[in-house]
Amino acid sequence: QVHLQESGPGLVKPSETLSLTCTVSGGSVSSGSYYWSWIRQPPGKGLEWIGYIYYSGDTNYNPSLKSRVTISVDTSKNQFSLKLSFVTAADTAVYYCARDAFFGRFDPWGQGTLVTISS
Amino acid sequence: QSALTQPASVSGSPGQSITISCTGTSSDVGDYNYVSWYQQHPGKAPKLMIYDVSNRPSGVSNRFSGSKSGNTASLTISGLQAEDEADYYCSSYTSSSTQVFGGGTKLTVL
Numbered sequence: 561q562v563h564l565q566e567s568g569p570g571l572v573k574p575s576e577t578l579s580l581t582c583t584v585s586g587g588s589v590s591s592g593s594y595y596w597s598w599i600r601q602p603p604g605k606g607l608e609w610i611g612y613i614y615y616s617g618d619t620n621y622n623p624s625l626k627s628r629v630t631i632s633v634d635t636s637k638n639q640f641s642l643k644l645s646f647v648t649a650a651d652t653a654v655y656y657c658a659r660d661a662f663f664g665r666f667d668p669w670g671q672g673t674l675v676t677i678s679s
Numbered sequence: 680q681s682a683l684t685q686p687a688s689v690s691g692s693p694g695q696s697i698t699i700s701c702t703g704t705s706s707d708v709g710d711y712n713y714v715s716w717y718q719q720h721p722g723k724a725p726k727l728m729i730y731d732v733s734n735r736p737s738g739v740s741n742r743f744s745g746s747k748s749g750n751t752a753s754l755t756i757s758g759l760q761a762e763d764e765a766d767y768y769c770s771s772y773t774s775s776s777t778q779v780f781g782g783g784t785k786l787t788v789l
Contacts, residue, residue, distance in 0.1 A: 597778075606682070607717075607725065607768050609778040620776055623680060656724060663713035663772045667727035667736060 562587035564657050564670035571676050578644040578675055582657030589638050590615045595660040596640045598631060600653040601672070608653075612660055613640055652677045683708065683769055683781035690787040696757040699784045701769035702750055707779055709750035713772035716745055716754045719783075720765045728767075729754060756786075764788040 568580035582596070589596055595612035602608075611621035613631040621629045625644070633640040644651060654674050658666040684702040691697040701708065701716075708714055712732045717725035727736050729745035732752060742757045752771070756763055769781040 599780075606783040607770075607780040609770070609780060622777060623775070660778075661730075663711070663731070664715050664770045664778045665727065665730040666715065666717070666725070666770070667730075669724040669726075672724050 562659060562668055564659065564668060566655060566657050566670045566673040568673060568675070570674060571678060572647055573679050574648055574677055575646055578642070578647050578651065578655075578677075580642045580655055580657075580673065580675070582640050582642075582670060584638050584640075584659075587659070588635075589633055589640055590635045593661065595662060596631075596633065597658045597660045597666060598642045599656045599658055599666065599669075600651075601656070602650075602653040610642065610644075610655075647677045649677050651675070680707075680773055680775065680777060680779045683771060683779055685767075685769060685781040685784045687782070688785045688787065690789055691756075691759045692789045693759055693761065695759050696755060697759060697786065698756075699754045699767055699769075699786070701752040701754070701771075701781045703752075703771050703779070704750055706774040707771040708747065708752050710774060711772045712747065714745065714747060714752040715770045716743075717768045717770070718763075718765045719768065725768060759788055761788050 563585045597612040598610040630643040654672040656672045658669040716729040719725040733745040
């Protein structure tokens with residue numbers, strides 16, 4: 561059974577770069593059958609798709625975040641990562657990683673990690 | 680890309696059926712049969728309930744069903760149970776090969 565776990569700092573200063581890693585167990589990020597995605601949820605608000613990466617390194621990002629987002633994959637560690645630059649308070653959210661069996665079939669999800677943007 | 684439109688809240692009594700709508704455009708919901716639905720209990724990660732408009736993952740109760748007409752997708756929950764009380768989100772594939780979520784619907788079981 562595939563399990564995803566997010567990790568990274570829970571507090572980031574404004575204008576700095578948010579960095580998170582998702583570790584996959586019970587499955588492989590090198591599988592050609594899935595995209596590996598990041599999704600976030602501001603406190604009390606709805607879900608927002610951030611982007612995905614394929615094992616080949618191909619990526620696709622939410623147009624509203626594209627200029628600040630980088631998603632990468634490390635097949636040797638079975639991990640994929642998110643970097644979001646020039647963060648503001650509006651980027652405070654629970655960040656989830658999820659496996660996507662193409663076209664938005666997100667399953668499973670990680671438990672999520674709260675990242676707060678504050679000085 | 681704009682978020683898909685969902686009602687903020689719906690409610691129903693145990694045993695009843697409810698339907699949650701999810702309205703998009705001809706660039707997402709209307710053009711692709713790639714609508715998914717997620718259930719989220721407080722403090723928990725979302726759970727996939729329906730994919731590709733009307734397919735249920737293994738282990739999801741057959742009380743949950745999905746459909747689509749034009750630019751609007753729907754999630755129906757029949758035989759409402761207390762454990763169904765949660766937030767529900769729809770998502771759709773888009774013409775830009777991206778994903779877009781709905782704003783979410785809070786389901787209250789009276």
